[in-house]
Amino acid sequence: MNTKVDWVQLIIVVVIFAGVTAMGFMAARWRRTGNLDTLDEWGLGGRGFGTFITWFLLGGDLYTAYTFIAVPAAMYATGAISGFFAVPYTIVAYPIVFVFMARLWSVSHRHGYVTPADFVQGRYGSKLLSLAVAVTGILALMPYIALQLVGMQAVFETMGLGGNNTLAKDLPLLIAFAVLAAYTYSSGLRAPAMIAFVKDFLIYIVILVAIFYLPHVLGGWDAIFHAAQDKMAKPNQVTGKPTGSFIPTDAGYVSYWTLGLGSAMALFMYPHSVTAVLSTKTRNVVRRNAAILPAYSLLLGLLALLGFMAIKANVNVKGLDGLANPQLAIPRLFDQEFPSWFAGIAFAAIAVGALVPAAIMSIAAANLFTRNIYRAFIKPSATPAQEAKVSKLASLLVKVGALVFVLGMDKTIALNLQLLGGIWILQTFPAIVVGLYTRWFHRYALLAGWAVAMVFGTVSAYNVVNPATKKHFGGSLANIPFTHTPAYIALTAFVINVIVVVVLTFVLRAAKVADGQDTTHPSDYTADRGDPGVADVIEPAKS
Amino acid sequence: MSRLSAIRPVYWISGVLLVVAVVVPLLVPTYAKKDPHLWGFPFFYWYQLLWVFLSAILVSISYRLLRAEERRRRAEQGLGDPEKDGDQ
Numbered sequence: 001m002n003t004k005v006d007w008v009q010l011i012i013v014v015v016i017f018a019g020v021t022a023m024g025f026m027a028a029r030w031r032r033t034g035n036l037d038t039l040d041e042w043g044l045g046g047r048g049f050g051t052f053i054t055w056f057l058l059g060g061d062l063y064t065a066y067t068f069i070a071v072p073a074a075m076y077a078t079g080a081i082s083g084f085f086a087v088p089y090t091i092v093a094y095p096i097v098f099v100f101m102a103r104l105w106s107v108s109h110r111h112g113y114v115t116p117a118d119f120v121q122g123r124y125g126s127k128l129l130s131l132a133v134a135v136t137g138i139l140a141l142m143p144y145i146a147l148q149l150v151g152m153q154a155v156f157e158t159m160g161l162g163g164n165n166t167l168a169k170d171l172p173l174l175i176a177f178a179v180l181a182a183y184t185y186s187s188g189l190r191a192p193a194m195i196a197f198v199k200d201f202l203i204y205i206v207i208l209v210a211i212f213y214l215p216h217v218l219g220g221w222d223a224i225f226h227a228a229q230d231k232m233a234k235p236n237q238v239t240g241k242p243t244g245s246f247i248p249t250d251a252g253y254v255s256y257w258t259l260g261l262g263s264a265m266a267l268f269m270y271p272h273s274v275t276a277v278l279s280t281k282t283r284n285v286v287r288r289n290a291a292i293l294p295a296y297s298l299l300l301g302l303l304a305l306l307g308f309m310a311i312k313a314n315v316n317v318k319g320l321d322g323l324a325n326p327q328l329a330i331p332r333l334f335d336q337e338f339p340s341w342f343a344g345i346a347f348a349a350i351a352v353g354a355l356v357p358a359a360i361m362s363i364a365a366a367n368l369f370t371r372n373i374y375r376a377f378i379k380p381s382a383t384p385a386q387e388a389k390v391s392k393l394a395s396l397l398v399k400v401g402a403l404v405f406v407l408g409m410d411k412t413i414a415l416n417l418q419l420l421g422g423i424w425i426l427q428t429f430p431a432i433v434v435g436l437y438t439r440w441f442h443r444y445a446l447l448a449g450w451a452v453a454m455v456f457g458t459v460s461a462y463n464v465v466n467p468a469t470k471k472h473f474g475g476s477l478a479n480i481p482f483t484h485t486p487a488y489i490a491l492t493a494f495v496i497n498v499i500v501v502v503v504l505t506f507v508l509r510a511a512k513v514a515d516g517q518d519t520t521h522p523s524d525y526t527a528d529r530g531d532p533g534v535a536d537v538i539e540p541a542k543s
Numbered sequence: 544m545s546r547l548s549a550i551r552p553v554y555w556i557s558g559v560l561l562v563v564a565v566v567v568p569l570l571v572p573t574y575a576k577k578d579p580h581l582w583g584f585p586f587f588y589w590y591q592l593l594w595v596f597l598s599a600i601l602v603s604i605s606y607r608l609l610r611a612e613e614r615r616r617r618a619e620q621g622l623g624d625p626e627k628d629g630d631q
Contacts, residue, residue: 080587084588084591087591087592087594087595088568088569088591088594091564091568091591091594091595091598092564092565092568092569092598094564094598094599094602095561095564095565095598095601095602095605096565098561098602098605098606099561215583220583221582221583221584222580222583223583224583225583225584225585225588247575247576247577247585247587248571248575249575250572252571253571253572253575256571256575257569257570257571260568260569261565261569264565284606284610284613287606287609287610288606290602290606291599291602291603291606292599294595294596294598294599294602295599297595298592298595298596301588301591301592301595302592305588526613528617528622
């Protein structure tokens with residue numbers, strides 16, 4: 001229990017936080033091309049980021065505070081299947097992205113698309129399908145933003161911030177969030193792009209130090225793995241089954257690879273990933289990044305192992321409410337094993353690590369609302385300046401929504417909520433990715449497949465009951481229908497989705513049901529910067 | 544098959560490399576074991592971390608192959624170099 005405030009840690013965190021905040025406001029003038037009054041500017045940073053900036057931006061975007069807290073927490077609590085799958089997941093994500101993302105870049109730049117739903121609208125000529133994709137994106141982003149807050153909260157709690165009443169307990173979070181909202185509003189995507197440099201740098205330092213220093217204090221890797229193995233083999237007091245899995249057995253193989261593949265396919269369906277990709281200057285920036293982003297995957301693997309170190313170090317994970325909370329494993333590990341000043345840097349890294357993705361996610365959700373709900377249904381005649389204004393306001397609303405989410409929910413389900421988001425977002429894959437290659441799928445078939453899979457996925461997830469707490473949404477694995485093999489619900493739902501789409505496409509084509517107008521041209525999918533019809537980036541004014 | 548045979552070998556090679564990079568790390572039965580250990584790491588853990596590097600190498604090779612192909616195609620169509628003014 002930590003009820004005393006650790007001043008050294010607090011001062012370091014506040015100083016770094018203040019520095020980052022200043023950067024966030026200054027970012028409005030970074031690589032300036034003109035006014036911030038269009039979505040291309042505010043929401044995509046001027047669409048001119050090169051490989052170097054994009055590497056930091058995507059790294060900061062994809063490897064979030066959730067990663068920092070929840071992956072090791074899952075390793076700490078139940079071992080490999082719930083935590084270490086993140087490694088194959090982030091390994092196989094990049095080859096997948098490499099294949100289709102350049103095409104999305106090209107068609108989006110030729111047509112000025114800002115969101116994945118914009119592309120769906122242009123390709124299928126269906127407002128409904130586009131709305132489905134947009135709503136799914138917003139739904140999936142909300143818990144994800146909330147998760148960033150959970151990460152911050154765990155840090156603040158470990159530093160000893162948190163009083164007896166709700167206001168004092170959540171005050172640091174409210175302040176951090178108000179600041180984030182303010183600079184996102186004023187600088188748009190440039191703010192997280194700039195802050196990402198600081199964040200990634202801090203995180204690399206912290207992890208590398210932890211990986212070399214902690215095994216040295218804890219008696220070596222061998223001892224760490226043994227401690228983990230012993231814990232996972234111990235029967236759970238409630239269910240009598242082993243606590244977790246140290247190395248997956250036959251029964252866990254399918255769970256492990258479906259979690260990896262399903263998450264990998266979902267990763268770049270998330271609107272915030274697409275936002276970062278569309279902010280790049282040329283078609284090949286994203287491909288180059290697919291080859292160099294795995295540096296972060298290595299980091300993630302090492303990070304996951306910190307969860308095992310927390311087992312060996314025997315950290316106390318009781319929260320302020322007296323209940324065990326695995327999310328506290330990593331902050332407590334740093335608090336316990338490192339000098340105050342270094343723990344302070346680590347906590348700052350996590351807190352800043354929450355800000356970058358939260359900013360990009362709120363921008364992505366705001367763009368979806370503006371383009372695919374506001375402009376599509378409410379005000380088709382919206383000017384670029386009006387779009388930017390609506391997006392700015394929407395980004396504030398999204399953050400407030402996430403805040404309500406986090407203050408009113410049970411924190412132990414943070415990881416599972418994010419996994420529920422993953423179940424939803426993967427259902428947009430047929431419309432987006434298959435749409436980049438062929439127009440064969442019928443728009444209504446895609447809509448039906450999406451709807452069936454969304455319902456199936458949500459119901460399946462609801463029916464997973466945590467044996468210890470008896471709560472629903474107890475996990476992301478359920479038996480594949482008609483079998484006894486547990487698999488990742490998202491991927492099962494995706495297979496059902498594709499089957500429905502294919503069958504209905506045949507039916508609808510046979511019945512000659514009208515399909516939408518495709519406004520894209522085959523040459524759009526290979527277009528690059530400087531080609532006719534591709535809006536060129538405005539070069540940043542030399543200062 | 545006429546459409547398939549029209550695909551250039553470069554695309555075939557890249558495709559195969561990328562499929563390997565996606566499929567092999569997901570073949571859990573091939574690595575769900577403890578031995579051999581490496582620096583105290585059970586096989587299951589170090590083997591997956593090793594694939595981070597292997598996958599990055601495979602993607603890099605694909606990228607180089609495709610970029611050469613793309614440049615050739617753009618030159619044929621008389622399109623300019625999109626990266627003429629640096630990339631940061």
